[in-house]
């Protein structure tokens with residue numbers, strides 16, 4: 001707490017500063033001026049010099065309180081408040097609270113507006129005589145935006161004369177610097193000094209203690225009722241009193257309200273005589289609530305008034321004397337320097353700035369739109385609204401959310417924060433974000449496309465076809481048949497794990513036509529990729545096995561295609577199989593809006609056998625006909641290339657290899673390109689047969705070498721004039737991506753649940769690091785994992801890192817730090833990494849089939865919910881000989897009788913059938929002179945049991961470990 005100044009002490013004592021200075025000099029204390037600070041002993045001395053003054057004020061203060069407090073209440077709440085004249089016992093902190101507490105709630109639980117107006121009229125009553133000219137200091141004056149001019153009649157009776165005849169409490173007396181109602185004085189230091197004022201009838205009942213009085217205010221009399229909030233509609237979503245948010249004034253452990261609970265009567269009514277309110281400040285809570293409700297009281301705050309109603313808190317928050325109007329001072333703002341500034345504009349600003357948790361934040365008008373990109377942080381938001389990020393953190397904290405300045409927040413949290421501050425937060429969609437990003441580089445794809453259409457630069461291009469369908473209905477086999485190559489053999493688990501793209505040519509009506517095929521995987525885990533695939537797709541071939549029929553993923557594929565407005569050609573596959581019923585398929589699909597041509601619809605159905613390459617040409621013809629009939633496929637080949645990355649992987653020798661589909665323009669070797677977050681120059685290009693290609697036009701898929709890193713499947717790419725531009729775009733995307741990932745990963749933990757969960761040991765998180773051979777698989781796996789129902793809020797699943805390529809030392813290091821499990825999908829650890837992982841106790845799991853990984857992780861997560869352990873015997877060894885070593889203690893030369901003896905395993909010693917010692921550990925294990933981690937049945941070994949030396953020949957050492965019981 002800051003030291004009091006001379007003039008403050010003088011005021012406290014009811015003497016002029018000059019006199020105090022003189023007295024101090026008399027007392028042998030050199031003090032420069034009235035604004036000099038005084039050391040506590042000097043203050044004591046000075047007070048001692050005026051024994052009457054100090055004593056009187058202390059005694060009178062409570063009296064003043066008792067009178068003042070109820071008075072306005074009587075005004076505003078009519079009969080509910082005690083009569084001003086009623087003599088109350090001096091300290092009465094509780095009484096004061098009581099008087100205040102029930103008012104807003106009891107009398108007007110729901111009548112926010114009424115309360116507002118009443119409150120604001122009541123407030124001046126207690127604050128000061130409105131007649132007293134305090135220019136710029138009266139927060140209730142109409143020209144300060146409160147719209148609630150004090151009623152001239154009200155104040156008079158409300159300002160009882162303090163018992164002590166001090167000049168200080170005179171309401172009308174100008175008290176520059178000390179007037180809590182003054183908008184222009186810096187309160188920082190005042191806060192600290194407020195104690196003195198309080199004691200002697202200073203304006204702040206809370207004294208300097210309650211720097212954030214607005215939050216600490218009394219026990220939120222109106223809180224429970226969801227009293228009116230100053231922000232009106234904006235806060236409507238959150239009931240003040242019943243809100244689960246920790247900001248509630250009554251929530252003892254919360255920082256905002258933390259000060260309330262333990263205090264008998266809330267901040268304003270602390271029993272300390274020093275803190276007793278004087279008539280000046282004994283504004284009843286409702287008055288405050290009302291005032292702040294009036295709009296913007298909080299910042300300037302009457303004696304806690306404005307803040308009481310601040311934001312989403314009930315009007316009672318401010319409590320009697322809760323907000324002191326000097327929150328800014330409490331946060332180091334304002335201060336003495338501001339004192340002299342009587343700038344109207346500033347005042348207005350202050351009025352505009354609401355206070356939550358004692359901080360001042362520029363406020364929007366409710367319609368002010370703030371656009372933020374996905375994954376933006378508090379810092380970004382603060383920048384947009386020109387606020388101090390630290391203040392926003394405080395506000396957020398009061399809303400029950402914890403975040404750091406740079407932490408990405410999700411949309412909901414931003415909306416919450418925005419609503420609180422009067423902003424409409426719009427999270428920019430990835431598409432908008434991408435467009436804006438490119439626009440910042442003067443690339444406007446939309447305008448480009450429109451211009452081309454107008455200028456007739458478009459040329460025909462071949463259709464891009466995606467093969468979709470249920471698992472095992474024959475997609476790969478069909479593509480295989482189409483290309484006459486065989487990729488099916490290499491697939492692990494029979495599931496297509498990534499997208500490939502190929503161009504084939506066929507003859508339709510004697511004309512050579514090209515078709516580009518994208519091989520979309522059929523497993524559900526790839527839904528995301530398929531959805532992306534549909535974006536580049538002109539036509540979908542829906543494969544349905546004639547012996548199986550329409551299955552869930554058939555419908556899903558169909559929905560994807562229809563949603564993307566992609567025409568469908570149905571390939572009724574496996575017609576060679578017994579029991580195949582192509583007609584049944586036609587009938588079934590009719591129900592989904594795919595009516596065969598022969599039934600009068602416009603969908604072409606072709607019966608094929610992928611295995612026997614039956615009717616493949618007919619299928620291709622149907623695709624070409626559908627393309628010609630339903631689509632006008634054109635693109636401008638004469639410009640920089642634009643397209644999509646279909647698939648990418650890291651090749652040991654060639655680096656990042658990406659299969660890209662050129663959608664417009666022409667891609668040439670040597671072009672600078674950016675694909676997602678990867679950039680570089682095209683070093684070389686290959687077609688589906690591995691032949692070198694110099695250039696690729698629209699609808700042409702090619703493999704591209706030369707990218708800095710591996711793009712993701714579905715990332716768009718574009719060629720740029722300069723490599724620098726490509727790099728910059730990539731970097732910006734990477735930053736945005738990182739933020740988006742953070743936002744996605746961040747599963748929110750509210751203060752309430754976090755506290756409880758941690759306290760009860762419920763909180764647990766399974767961190768994962770996913771490494772895979774291709775980006776598509778990694779992405780798909782992550783996507784599926786995030787869908788795992790981890791058991792509500794109890795357990796979280798977080799993918800803390802993912803990437804393409806072998807598991808590296810860095811991965812293990814990260815896993816060590818974050819206690820993560822590493823998932824290797826079709827990859828193995830790099831050299832010596834397995835050893836490191838073993839040393840660090842990092843678990844690595846390897847999979848080659850996605851669903852198995854998902855299944856196991858799901859089980860693991862479920863296991864984490866309530867792990868149950870059981871003792872499992874590992875093995876036992878019989879002691880044959882005991883070696884005594886001064887260095888190691890006794891070593892049991894043993895032979896393993898059954899199972900395994902593992903180093904560090906739990907052990908017990910059994911002698912003649914009874915357990916001699918339990919809770920032992922295999923501290924050392926040796927095979928001859930070498931350390932061993934485990935020794936198998938039938939082998940000899942030396943076992944050290946640490947400091948336990950009572951080992952005898954013939955003893956049995958049993959080892960065991962605790963294993964988690966599998967969940968049923």
Ligand SMILES: Nc1nc2c(ncn2[C@@H]2O[C@H](COP(=O)(O)OP(=O)(O)OP(=O)(O)O)[C@@H](O)[C@H]2O)c(=O)[nH]1
Pocket residue numbers: 469470471472473474475476477478488494495496521522523573574575576577608609610611612
């Ligand atoms: N008899 C017969 N079997 C076929 C035909 N087409 C595919 N199959 C078989 O059906 C099984 C699944 O074929 P895939 O091509 O792997 O099916 P998919 O739809 O690509 O499967 P996923 O990649 O797992 O989604 C394989 O054993 C194929 O040999 C066909 O026309 N006739």
